[in-house]
Amino acid sequence: MNHVKLLVGLLALPLFTSAQQPDVSLQFKQPAASYLEALPLGNGRIGALIGGHPVKDRIVLNEISMWSGGVQDADNDTAYRILPRIQEKLLQGENKAAQQLLQQYFICKGEGSGHGRGANVPFGAYQVLGTLQLQWQDSISAWRNYRRVLSLEDAVATTTWERNGVTYKQEAWASIPANVIAIRLTASRKGKISLAASLERAENGTVHTEKGLITLRGQLPNGSQRGLRYASALRLRVRGGKQVITDKDIRIEDADECLLLFTAATDYNHTVYTQKGPDPVPVVDKILTAVAKKRYKALHKDQMRAHHELFNRNRFYLNAPLQTDTLSTPERLAHYYNGGSDAQLPVLYYNYGRYLLIGSSRPGSLPANLQGLWAPEYQTPWNGDYHININLQMNYWLAPITGLGDLAEPLHRYIKMLQTPGAKTAKAYYNAPGWVAHVICNPWGFTSPGEGAAWGSTLTGGAWLCEHVWEHFRYTRDTAFLRSYYPVMKGAAQFLRSILIKEPQHGWLVTAPSNSPEHAYIMPDGTRGNTAMGPAMDMQICRELFGACIAAADILQTDQAWKQEMEAVRRQLAPNQVGAAGDLNEWLQDWKDAEPQHRHVSHLYGLHPYDEITPWGTPELAKAAHETLRQRGDDGTGWSLAWKINFWARLGNGDHALVLLHQLLRPVDPVKPAGGGSYPNLFCAHPPFQIDGNFGGTSGIAEMLLQSHGDTAVIRMLPALPTHQDWQSGRIEGLRARGAFKVDMVWQRGSISTAAITSIKGETCRLLLPAGKKVKDRRGKILAEAAAEAQLVTFATAKGQTYSVE
Structure with missing residues (x-):
């Protein structure tokens, strides 16, 4: 089947018609x-x-x-003198004393974010x-x-x-x-x-x-x-x-x-x-x-x-019966949450996330903030700022995979801007090269720690942002972009390299001081704290960023000596560890969680958005991630529910991802909000409103339908399709895969019927080909086939050409 015939097949599938168009319309009766x-x-x-x-x-x-607000000098320029004392306390197991020093010296000057109410202080508010x-x-x-x-x-x-x-x-x-x-x-x-x-x-x-x-x-x-x-x-x-x-x-x-x-x-x-x-x-x-x-x-x-x-650029359809064409959007939410059938509501949510990104992110402007750009307040919640311990990053997870990668330009440019103030902050607190940004940022270049060490001293925010730079390259294979942003990645890596120390038990290199975002541990002696060495998320981010810099240096044929140094350092980083309860350790030691159902699941960063934990590559760690999610539970704030959808999709469990999507679509009363879910207009309820849940939920649905992560970026079609009958037949057009590919798919009875893979840059395609399927070029020549079982196939592609799976 050639591409033209495939498109005819796509168009031949039934479409639902109603005045409301339930997959692309919000409706109210009041x-x-x-x-x-x-x-x-x-x-x-x-x-x-x-x-x-x-x-x-x-x-x-x-x-x-x-x-x-405006530009300010919020760095404590002499804090670096205290760093050796803080690290010494951590090495001695005196975490409480280390945290007290951190709170005294490793916070910002002035009023910081105003404790989330910064409209009338220099930090400012949207x-x-x-x-x-x-x-x-x-x-x-x-x-x-x-x-x-x-x-x-x-x-x-x-x-x-x-x-x-x-x-x-x-x-x-x-x-x-x-x-x-x-x-x-x-x-x-x-x-x-x-x-x-x-x-x-x-x-x-x-x-x-x-x-x-x-x-x-x-x-x-x-x-x-x-x-x-x-x-x-x-x-x-x-x-x-x-x-x-x-x-x-x-x-x-x-x-x-x-x-x-x-x-x-x-x-x-x-x-x-x-x-x-x-x-x-x-x-x-x-x-x-x-x-x-x-x-x-x-x-x-x-x-x-x-x-x-x-x-x-990207459209998604499920071919399930329509039973809610007379209901308003709030009525549909209630109907769906209470067990009623509405196959088009998840599709609407997916389309809504893309719509909101189109409406709140434009090249040449600022990135979408905590509210996107929609806020009725003079004092927005948490200042409407750029939280970079997940929230800003989650805003842009959907961009590359759903064909909106160019709308991430404001984020990329913003990351580059943070280098200059971040270099000053790195020097002030760590006497380190490169640049750092902590938890809270604003349009004025605030990179200092927050006013509270328990949450504000997370030091991998800037490095996490660099993940978006590397992922943009992985999706586009744009070497000009990579060359422009390589110094940004290198600067963040230089900072992390400089603050690594050897922990005493194994001699692993770990970050110090740091924390696992907004969560606390309980040590064996009963000490409760946040400040620690080498939390799992930090080490995962180090491995990802160092690995990205190593690969980029090869691609750009530069910095070979530094690349070799990074390879040596990367091998010495503290690894992921499985705890006694079978879950992934959040901290360097197997300490108890202060809040077992905490909204952040930061130690699964290696599962998503990073891809060092996969069911096929690291089954033991994937099993530990599964147990971690079981222990954390299926409740949470809106954005937390959205992140968990992405986790379960990466584990290949579409049914559990759908459970979390159902939770994310729980109706939340605007007058008396309680718990995460969706407001009547589908804005995500933290509560209050935060748009990251909308964007993260859309990303999670995309991950259910297409994945291409891992070292070799193998394209996996329908890797986490739910077994629910509403999801068994459908189509999606215009998803993007790493390696610069566009993917269209049609599925019937839960399996791929036909697909088309368009090569944007002429890269080699690696595809998990479903059983009984063949890959053909535009002339009908068979390039690969799978017999009784799915096969991993590799084939060369030409730029601009489309390859059919039938």
Whole structure:
């Protein structure tokens, strides 16, 4: 079968049709009572949350660089003098004393993150830009036939309702090319649109109104100083009726149609990461002047084209019966969690994660933060910052495998930016070369430890970020990218190399001092602590980063002497160890867990996202990982549940991964949130809202369907497909595999029917070929085949060519 015939086969599979399109639509039967019921729109720079109220509509507006605070010197420049004492205490088993020294000297100067409330201290916080208020003139008459739908496929939020015999329609979308949010209001009868529009911000903002234009401008605080400047504007294009201007709003009376065009900018400089960018006022004026020259249909067409190019790179379908086409999204969540059938809800969740990344990450901008870019607060939870003991990294797990690798550019560039402040921090605390970043980071280059040593002294955050650099290369085989980012990886490796010491029992090299993120141990004498030598995650990250640098040096034909040194050091690192209970040790010693069901499962980093633990390569360690997950249990915060989906998928257990996905889709009440799951608009509940669970859940589903990790990057199709009947027949197009391959698959009765593998760079393909299947080139020549059992096959490929599996 050639590729054309394969695609015909793909298209011949049944598609479900309904007004709701349950795999790509969120639907509500009521206006949003909170932002956790609102519909998110975004273009990676600006965003909105559409509440859709027919009387007083409050639309939350965001701009991704809207940060208070600023650049600061938070390093304790003499802390390195205490490092030998801390390491000595650890070597002597006096962990409590070591932790006390750490808390005294190895924390940041000043107020740090403000204990997660840093909006008015130098660390800062990501903040809401403001709100767009639409006050309809008729606030007395009741409305009916209300419907609010977000199309993920088209990135359009549509709200309709009836009042006094008139049907009203609100269409909203965020344009990537034009950098505007457009909201179009129409009615079924002429002259029926009467409302007041205003921009509002509770602090640090000034509103100005004039005919057809409302502006909101201001400057955010930087501790006791003035910080980032911002500007935003709303242009109204009205057909029919008249405008009445007040000092607070613009009132539209008896119009036929109203188009609202919003944009925003700040003076944040995305190149040098300071508030020294261009004045945002003329930037906003230029954007609105440009869109004023275009018709609505042309603007919308450009928006649709840009979104479709990204969203349609990867599509996922399950061919199971549809039984929920009349339910709203909150009703579907409840129905599914209570045991009802809804095969399309996991597909919707998968598509939603990709939609959210498209909306919150754009090349040339800042990375998606803890809330992506959607936040209604001035003091966001945990400052909406970049937590790098998993959260920022989880935001981008889905990018390479789902065909959105180019949207990780903001993350890659941000990692490179951290080198300069990170080098200063490495010198201040460890007298070390290279660079380091700890747990909390912001757009201003904060790399110091946090204000609490128990959690803030994790020192492998920067090295973990480098995993994304190496993985981007593994997926793309882009040597120009690798050459540009090799110094970033090398600097992080130099730092880790310099702080390794020999532990006394085995002579292994270990990190010291460090911890296992946010978790505590109990020593045999009853001492409870966080500070330790060589926690398992640290050693796994060291092995991964050192191995990546060794491989990169070979590929780039550079640094051979340093490469040989790294090879020698890597062999001496403390290995993974299985404890007495059969689980993987989290710490260097087999100590008890202070919280046996702790949300972090950091010592399984080697299972995912790193790939040194695999069922086929290290079965004993995979068994220990399985036992670790059993002991930790299936509960947890939203992002923790998402990580566990990826763990179980890597273990090849799709049924247990589906159990965790079911947990991740547990309905969470926005008013009284308790436990991890999903809010009505599918935002992930930590609680509160953190977007990393959405992104991690999408990554986990992708891992259930395709894997290509391990030293030789073998492509494994359907490695963890659940046995549940809803998953037995389906197709997916556009997944990516390491080695620069694109994979399309069709499966029936739980087994591959046909597949197509497209070679992007002409690399050698390694494939676990299902039993009874053959690989053919475009001319139909058989390149490999498997008889009664699945076979590992290898075949050369040509750049741009597609190879069929049938």
